[in-house]
Amino acid sequence: xxxxxxxxxxxxxxxxxxxxxxxxxxxxxxxxxxxxxxxxxxxxxxxxxxxxxxxxxxxxxxxxxxxxxxxxxxxxxxxxxxxxxxxxxxxxxxxxxxxxxxxxxxxxxxxxxxxxxxxxxxxxxxxxxxxxxxxxxxxxxxxxxxxxxxxxxxxxxx
Amino acid sequence: xxxxxxxxxxxxxxxxxxxxxxxxxxxxxxxxxxxxxxxxxxxxxxxxxxxxxxxxxxxxxxxxxxxxxxxxxxxxxxxxxxxxxxxxxxxxxxxxxxxxxxxxxxxxxxxxxxxxxxxxxxxxxxxxxxxxxxxxxxxxxxxxxxxxxxxxxxxxxx
Amino acid sequence: xxxxxxxxxxxxxxxxxxxxxxxxxxxxxxxxxxxxxxxxxxxxxxxxxxxxxxxxxxxxxxxxxxxxxxxxxxxxxxxxxxxxxxxxxxxxxxxxxxxxxxxxxxxxxxxxxxxxxxxxxxxxxxxxxxxxxxxxxxxxxxxxxxxxxxxxxxxxxx
Numbered sequence: 098x099x100x101x102x103x104x105x106x107x108x109x110x111x112x113x114x115x116x117x118x119x120x121x122x123x124x125x126x127x128x129x130x131x132x133x134x135x136x137x138x139x140x141x142x143x144x145x146x147x148x149x150x151x152x153x154x155x156x157x158x159x160x161x162x163x164x165x166x167x168x169x170x171x172x173x174x175x176x177x178x179x180x181x182x183x184x185x186x187x188x189x190x191x192x193x194x195x196x197x198x199x200x201x202x203x204x205x206x207x208x209x210x211x212x213x214x215x216x217x218x219x220x221x222x223x224x225x226x227x228x229x230x231x232x233x234x235x236x237x238x239x240x241x242x243x244x245x246x247x248x249x250x251x252x253x254x255x
Numbered sequence: 256x257x258x259x260x261x262x263x264x265x266x267x268x269x270x271x272x273x274x275x276x277x278x279x280x281x282x283x284x285x286x287x288x289x290x291x292x293x294x295x296x297x298x299x300x301x302x303x304x305x306x307x308x309x310x311x312x313x314x315x316x317x318x319x320x321x322x323x324x325x326x327x328x329x330x331x332x333x334x335x336x337x338x339x340x341x342x343x344x345x346x347x348x349x350x351x352x353x354x355x356x357x358x359x360x361x362x363x364x365x366x367x368x369x370x371x372x373x374x375x376x377x378x379x380x381x382x383x384x385x386x387x388x389x390x391x392x393x394x395x396x397x398x399x400x401x402x403x404x405x406x407x408x409x410x411x412x413x
Numbered sequence: 414x415x416x417x418x419x420x421x422x423x424x425x426x427x428x429x430x431x432x433x434x435x436x437x438x439x440x441x442x443x444x445x446x447x448x449x450x451x452x453x454x455x456x457x458x459x460x461x462x463x464x465x466x467x468x469x470x471x472x473x474x475x476x477x478x479x480x481x482x483x484x485x486x487x488x489x490x491x492x493x494x495x496x497x498x499x500x501x502x503x504x505x506x507x508x509x510x511x512x513x514x515x516x517x518x519x520x521x522x523x524x525x526x527x528x529x530x531x532x533x534x535x536x537x538x539x540x541x542x543x544x545x546x547x548x549x550x551x552x553x554x555x556x557x558x559x560x561x562x563x564x565x566x567x568x569x570x571x
Contacts, residue, residue: 101288102276102277102280102285102288103274103275103276103277103280103285103288103289104274104275104277105272105273105274105275105289106272106273107270107271107272108271108272108273109271110271112423113423113424113425113426114421114422114423114424115421115422115424115548115550115553115566116419116420116421117419117420117421117565117566117567117568118418118419119418119419119420120479120560120561122418122419127418127419130417130418130419131419131421141301141302141386142302143301143302143457143459144457144458144459144501144502144503145501146501146502146503146515146516146517148473154363154367155338156337156338156363156364156365156366156367157306157335157336157337157338157365157380158365159334159335159336159364159365160334161336163278163380163381165381171365171366171367173367175367176475176476177473177475178473178475178477179472179473180471180472180473180517180529180530180531181517182499182501182517182518182519182529182530183340183341183361183499183501183517183519185302185303185304185340185341186302186304187302187304187384187386199304199384200304201304201338201339201340201341201363202340203340203341203361203363203369203499203519203527203529205470205472205517205519205528205529205530205531206472206475207472207473207474207475207487208472208487209470209472209487209489209491209528209529209530210368210526210528211361211369211519211527211528211529212363212367212368212369213338213340213361213363213367213369214338214340214363214367215338215363222473222479223479223481223558223561223562223563223565224558224561224563224565224566226503226515226566228457228503232273234273237273242381242382244278245278245381245382246381247381247382249275249381249382250273250275250382250384251275252275259446260434260435260438260443260446261432261433261434261435261438261443261446261447262432262433262435263430263431263432263433263447264430264431265428265429265430266429266430266431267429268429299459299460299544300460301459301460312521312525313496314495314496314521314522314523314524314525315464315493315494315495315496315523315538316523317492317493317494317522317523318492319494321436321538321539323539329523329524329525331525333525341498341499341519343460343461343462343498343499344460344462345460345462345542345544357462357542358462359462359496359497359498359499359521360498361498361499361519361521361527368526369519369527370521370525370526370527371496371498371519371521371525371527372496372498372521372525373496373521390431392431395431400539400540402436403436403539403540404539405539405540407433407539407540408431408433408540408542409433410433
């Protein structure tokens with residue numbers, strides 16, 4: 098439904114899964130592989146706790162304008178290991194892919210300092226415990242936004 | 256129910272919504288507007304991912320005591336843009352308002368450094384995708400706590 | 414079920430609780446006490462918002478290898494007070510205890526800087542509002558992992 102300033106849709110919850118990833122595995126790759134295996138089209142990360150290494154993520158350059166381009170972002174890679182403090186985001190069908198993950202991460206350094214951003218991928222260090230819930234919904238897809246420069250969810254009503 | 260050190264109540268989940276906010280919109284204002292429109296009295300933010308700019312939030316001054324007063328908090332405003340890494344909190348009926356949002360935010364800077372605190376408001380940058388769940392519960396309200404100095408939820412049994 | 418790189422299991426959601434903790438109480442102690450009182454064996458933290466002081470948590474030393482030992486972690490203690498920005502993790506039956514909490518925290522300092530890690534415990538400052546969901550599942554336990562050095566969930570199928 099469209100309203101002033103936002104779009105929204107009601108959804109129901111489908112199956113719920115607890116997933117434990119093995120050290121060395123790639124987080125985003127694992128989540129994607131899991132979703133294909135269980136035929137989960139829409140999902141949300143409900144909880145994530147564990148530790149990672151070789152985390153690759155991006156931040157947006159200070160003062161950047163839309164659309165986001167590669168010149169307007171900073172890519173970070175941290176060897177770690179790091180405590181995985183939060184992982185948020187969703188899986189939605191994409192334009193060119195059946196499943197498109199949009200995930201943001203925060204991780205804690207040795208010093209206790211927290212860093213994070215838009216997650217490219219990270220390897221599981223000691224363990225990683227994720228709760229993922231399937232969303233029962235239709236008519237939502239992630240497309241490249243020309244004005245925003247980034248993949249963005251669109252409702253079929255838009 | 257009261258017990259030693261904490262109060263609690265069982266709740267059920269009502270409707271669940273996926274909300275997409277348009278660039279330039281105010282996050283807290285949008286969530287409040289949405290809740291009024293759909294007549295959601297109690298809710299929790301289940302997931303949030305996106306990017307923001309002009310984020311205004313507060314931290315508590317080191318060594319501060321209760322009650323919290325304006326002299327005991329620090330207000331921050333960051334132009335950004337910033338990756339939205341987490342948004343947590345709830346909506347509960349307030350003393351003087353039908354709906355009172357209590358939201359905390361973490362955002363990632365260009366450098367990967369994460370900052371955050373008690374959210375006043377922030378503007379959507381490229382996009383903002385929020386999952387919000389209605390709580391079916393009664394007998395909970397947010398009142399100003401004299402001893403704490405901040406709006407705090409109270410159970411009718413207290 | 415076992416697959417390449419990860420283990421997983423479907424679960425259902427049981428009772429859902431909103432918990433308000435009193436200033437001065439210990440967060441992890443309260444959650445544990447609550448779970449025993451309500452006979453919750455498996456649970457996940459769905460949302461947490463509030464403020465804490467005397468937060469004790471750990472980070473993993475940069476460059477550390479598995480298994481994690483006490484020499485490979487850094488313990489931090491911050492008096493604060495601090496805004497509680499996120500609390501993620503789960504409760505699962507342990508080897509020697511009926512209930513074992515695995516929780517990670519992020520908190521915001523006066524400066525807006527966010528720190529965090531694997532939570533030992535923290536005291537509630539002004540208030541703490543937690544949503545906790547019971548998981549209906551069986552055949553999962555947290556055991557000490559010899560290769561990882563840390564308590565890790567195991568599925569009975571492993």
